[in-house]
Amino acid sequence: MSDIIEKNDTPEPSESSQVTAFGGPEAQAAAVEVPSYMPRRTIGQLLRGDLGFVPVLFTLIVVVIYFTIVTNGIFLHPENLSNLVGQIVTFGILGLGVTMVLLLGEIDLSIASVSVFCAVVMAVLSERHAVPALVAILVGLLTGAIVGFINGFFVAIVRVPSFIVTLAASIFYSGLLLNLLAGQSTLIISSPFIVAIAGSAESFLPDYLGVGLPLLAVLLYAISLIVSYVRRKRAGLRTMSLLQIVLRIVISALLVGGAVAVFESYHGVPYSAAILFGLITLFWLIMTRTSFGRHVYAVGGSSEAARRAGINVVGIRITCFSLCSTLAAVGGIVFASYGTAVASQIDPTLLLNAIAAAVIGGVSLFGGRGSVWAVVLGALIIGSLVNGLALLSQGTDVSEMVEGAVLLIAVSVDALVRRAQQRTGR
Amino acid sequence: MAENTTPAVGETTSPPPERPPSGEPRLRLRGISKSFGAVRALYKVDFEVNDGEVVGLVGDNGAGKSTLIKVISGVGPADEGEIFLEGQKISIPNPQAANRVGIETVYQDLALCDNLDVVANLFLGREERSFLRSLDEIDMEKQALNVLRTLDVKLPSTRTAVATLSGGQRQSVAVAKSILRKAKVVLLDEPTAALGVAQTRQVLNLIRRLREQGLAVVVISHNLADVFEVVDRVIVLRLGRRVGTFDIKTTTPEQIVAAITGAEFGQLMATNGTTQDNDSVGGK
Numbered sequence: 001m002s003d004i005i006e007k008n009d010t011p012e013p014s015e016s017s018q019v020t021a022f023g024g025p026e027a028q029a030a031a032v033e034v035p036s037y038m039p040r041r042t043i044g045q046l047l048r049g050d051l052g053f054v055p056v057l058f059t060l061i062v063v064v065i066y067f068t069i070v071t072n073g074i075f076l077h078p079e080n081l082s083n084l085v086g087q088i089v090t091f092g093i094l095g096l097g098v099t100m101v102l103l104l105g106e107i108d109l110s111i112a113s114v115s116v117f118c119a120v121v122m123a124v125l126s127e128r129h130a131v132p133a134l135v136a137i138l139v140g141l142l143t144g145a146i147v148g149f150i151n152g153f154f155v156a157i158v159r160v161p162s163f164i165v166t167l168a169a170s171i172f173y174s175g176l177l178l179n180l181l182a183g184q185s186t187l188i189i190s191s192p193f194i195v196a197i198a199g200s201a202e203s204f205l206p207d208y209l210g211v212g213l214p215l216l217a218v219l220l221y222a223i224s225l226i227v228s229y230v231r232r233k234r235a236g237l238r239t240m241s242l243l244q245i246v247l248r249i250v251i252s253a254l255l256v257g258g259a260v261a262v263f264e265s266y267h268g269v270p271y272s273a274a275i276l277f278g279l280i281t282l283f284w285l286i287m288t289r290t291s292f293g294r295h296v297y298a299v300g301g302s303s304e305a306a307r308r309a310g311i312n313v314v315g316i317r318i319t320c321f322s323l324c325s326t327l328a329a330v331g332g333i334v335f336a337s338y339g340t341a342v343a344s345q346i347d348p349t350l351l352l353n354a355i356a357a358a359v360i361g362g363v364s365l366f367g368g369r370g371s372v373w374a375v376v377l378g379a380l381i382i383g384s385l386v387n388g389l390a391l392l393s394q395g396t397d398v399s400e401m402v403e404g405a406v407l408l409i410a411v412s413v414d415a416l417v418r419r420a421q422q423r424t425g426r
Numbered sequence: 427m428a429e430n431t432t433p434a435v436g437e438t439t440s441p442p443p444e445r446p447p448s449g450e451p452r453l454r455l456r457g458i459s460k461s462f463g464a465v466r467a468l469y470k471v472d473f474e475v476n477d478g479e480v481v482g483l484v485g486d487n488g489a490g491k492s493t494l495i496k497v498i499s500g501v502g503p504a505d506e507g508e509i510f511l512e513g514q515k516i517s518i519p520n521p522q523a524a525n526r527v528g529i530e531t532v533y534q535d536l537a538l539c540d541n542l543d544v545v546a547n548l549f550l551g552r553e554e555r556s557f558l559r560s561l562d563e564i565d566m567e568k569q570a571l572n573v574l575r576t577l578d579v580k581l582p583s584t585r586t587a588v589a590t591l592s593g594g595q596r597q598s599v600a601v602a603k604s605i606l607r608k609a610k611v612v613l614l615d616e617p618t619a620a621l622g623v624a625q626t627r628q629v630l631n632l633i634r635r636l637r638e639q640g641l642a643v644v645v646i647s648h649n650l651a652d653v654f655e656v657v658d659r660v661i662v663l664r665l666g667r668r669v670g671t672f673d674i675k676t677t678t679p680e681q682i683v684a685a686i687t688g689a690e691f692g693q694l695m696a697t698n699g700t701t702q703d704n705d706s707v708g709g710k
Contacts, residue, residue: 032571032574032575032579032580032581032584033571033581033582033583033584034580034581034582228563228564231564232564235564235567235568236568237564237567237568237571238583238585285560289560289561290559290560290561291553291555291559291561294542294546294550294553294561295550295551297539297541297542297546298539298542298546298550300541301539301540301541301542302538302539302540302541305537305538305539305550306539306550306551308521308533308537309550309551309552310522310525310551310552311550311551368539368540368541369541
C-alpha cells in the first residue's frame with residue numbers, strides 16, 4: 001500500500017533539494033514562501049495587527065487638535081509642550097517598567113509605591129546620612145532591583161498571582177517609606193547633584209547634545225535599515241520595499257526633528273526627557289534585537305512552549321520584575337529631583353497613569369504583544385488629557401473621570417482584539 | 427526475543443541511508459516497565475526504530491502508548507528497562523536529556539508561541555547571535571528557509587506570526603524545529619488529530635520527508651488510515667504489553683484492529699505462528 005503512494009508522490013530525494021539550495025540566492029525564499037498564501041486582510045484586521053498603533057496615533061491627534069482649538073493654541077505653545085513632556089517623564093519611565101511585566105502577562109501594582117520608596121531611600125541617605133549623591137542614587141536603584149527580585153521570586157518560584165504579590169508589596173513599601181521618613185511628611189532635597197537631574201534651571205542638555213544625540217540616533221537607525229536591506233538582498237531574502245525604507249526614515253526624522261525643535265524653541269532638551277527617550281531606545285533594542293527580549297515575548301506568548309524550548313522561564317520572570325522595579329526607582333528619583341523633595345504621600349494617579357500609558361499604547365494585558373514605543377504614545381495621550389484639562393482649569397475630578405474612561409476603553413479594545421485574533425487566528 | 431527479526435522488516439521496506447554498521451536500530455528500548463501505584467502501565471515492553479523508518483505506535487486508550495512516549499521523551503522515566511541510542515546505553519531522566527541526545531517530541535499544541543513569527547519560533551531558545559550578541563536574523567532566516575524547503579513546507583512568509591498559520595503549517599513548523607535541533611529520533615504525538623483533509627495530507631507528506639532525511643520517526647496515531655499511508659511498521663500495544671508488530675505492506679487494517687482490541691487474537695497468532703508476549707511479525 002505504501003508502495004503505491006510512494007510511486008504517486010515520487011518525493012524528491014533530499015540530495016536534489018539540497019542542490020537547489022545552492023542553485024541561486026533568488027530561489028531561496030521562493031521555494032518556501034508563497035505570498036499568495038497570505039490571507040487577504042481587511043482594513044479592520046490590519047488595524048488590529050501590524051497597524052495597531054494607527055488608532056492610538058489618531059486618538060492622540062484628535063486630543064491634540066481638540067485642546068489646541070479650545071485653548072486658542074496655548075496647548076501647542078513650546079513652553080506648554082515642554083511642560084507636558086516634563087509631566088509625562090515619571091509615569092512614562094514607570095510605564096516602560098510595567099511594560100516589561102505586562103509582556104509576560106503579569107502585572108505590577110507596586111510600581112508607584114516602589115518608585116517613591118526608592119526615592120525616599122536615596123533622599124534619606126543623601127540628606128540625613130550625608131552619603132555622596134551618586135552613591136545615594138545607586139543605592140536607590142539597587143533597592144529597586146532588590147524589591148523587583150523579591151516580587152519576581154514570589155511570582156515565579158512561589159507562584160503567587162502577580163497582582164496579589166505586588167499589591168501586598170505596594171502596601172508594604174508605602175508603610176516602609178513612612179517608617180524611613182520617621183514622621184516627616186516632606187523631605188527637601190538639597191543635594192545639588194540630585195536636583196540637577198531634573199529640578200534646576202540648568203537641567204537641560206547643551207544645544208549641541210540636544211540636537212546632536214537625537215540626530216545621531218536617527219542616523220544610526222537609517223544606516224541599520226539600509227545595511228539590513230543590502231545584506232538581505234545579498235542573502236536572497238525578501239526585503240522591505242525601498243519606498244517603505246524611505247518612508248520609515250523620513251517619518252522618524254520628522255518626529256524626532258519636530259520634538260527637538262519644540263524643545264529647542266523653549267529651554268532646550270531637558271535631562272529628564274533625554275533619560276526617558278534614552279531608556280526607551282535602550283529597551284527597544286533589548287526587546288527586539290537580543291535573545292533576552294525574544295524570550296520575554298515567548299514567555300508572554302506561551303510559557304509552556306518557551307519552557308519546552310529550553311528557556312529559563314523562572315529566570316526571565318524574575319529579571320523582568322527586577323527591571324520593572326529598577327525602572328520604577330529611576331522614575332521615582334527623576335520625580336524627586338523634579339520636585340526637589342520626596343513626600344510621604346504617594347500620588348494616587350501615578351500607578352494608574354503608568355499602567356494606562358502602556359495599555360493605551362497597545363501593550364496587551366494578556367502578554368506577548370506590544371512595543372516599548374507604545375508607552376510614549378500612551379503617555380502622550382494621558383499627558384495631553386491631564387495637561388489640556390488643566391489648561392481649561394478643570395479640576396482633578398474631571399481629569400480623573402476622563403482618564404478612567406480612556407483607560408477602560410483601551411483595555412476593552414485590547415480584549416476585543418484578542419478575541420478577534422482567536423477567532424481568525426488559526 | 428524477536429528484536430533481531432523485526433528490524434529486518436524495516437530494512438526491506440526502506441533502505442536506511444546512514445545506518446550504523448552494527449545493524450543496531452537507531453533507538454532501542456528493552457524490557458521497559460512502568461507502574462503508577464498498583465496500575466501496571468507498561469510491562470517488559472521492547473521497542474525499536476531504525477534510521478529512515480517510520481514506526482506507527484498504535485493501541486487503544488490505556489494501552490500504554492502515551493506512557494511509552496513519555497519514557498522516550500523523558501517526561502516520565504521508566505521504572506525498569508534499558509534504552510539504547512545507536513547502540514549506546516543512555517538514560518533519559520528528563521526532557522532536556524532527551525533533547526541533548528537528539529530525541530525530539532513534537533506535541534500538537536504547546537510547541538509554538540503564537541505571537542512570534544516562524545523564524546523566531548524555529549530558533550527559540552537557541553538563537554543565532556552576531557555583533558554584540560544581537561540576534562542574527564539574516565542567518566536564522568536563511569537556515570529556516572533551508573529546513574522548510576527540505577521538508578517541502580509552503581508558508582505565506584517566514585515572518586508571519588504563527589497564530590495566522592493553518593494547523594498543518596503549524597505542525598510543519600513544529601517538526602522543522604526538531605530538525606533544526608539536529609534530531610536523530612522524532613516522536614510525533616497524534617500529528618493529524620484535529621486537522622482537515624488537505625492539512626493531514628501536508629503532514630503525512632512531511633513525515634515522508636523526515637524519513638528521506640534518514641531520521642527515525644515514531645508516529646502515535648488513532649487514525650489507521652493515516653498510519654497505513656505513511657508508516658513502514660506498526661507496533662501494537664495492548665494493556666501495557668507489546669502484542670504485535672506488522673509490516674505495513676503485508677498487513678490489512680483488520681489484522682491491526684484485531685491486535686489492538688484483542689479480538690480474534692488467537693486466530694491471528696496461529697497464522698503468524700507466534701506466542702503471546704512475543705512480537706508477531708505480520709504475514710511472514
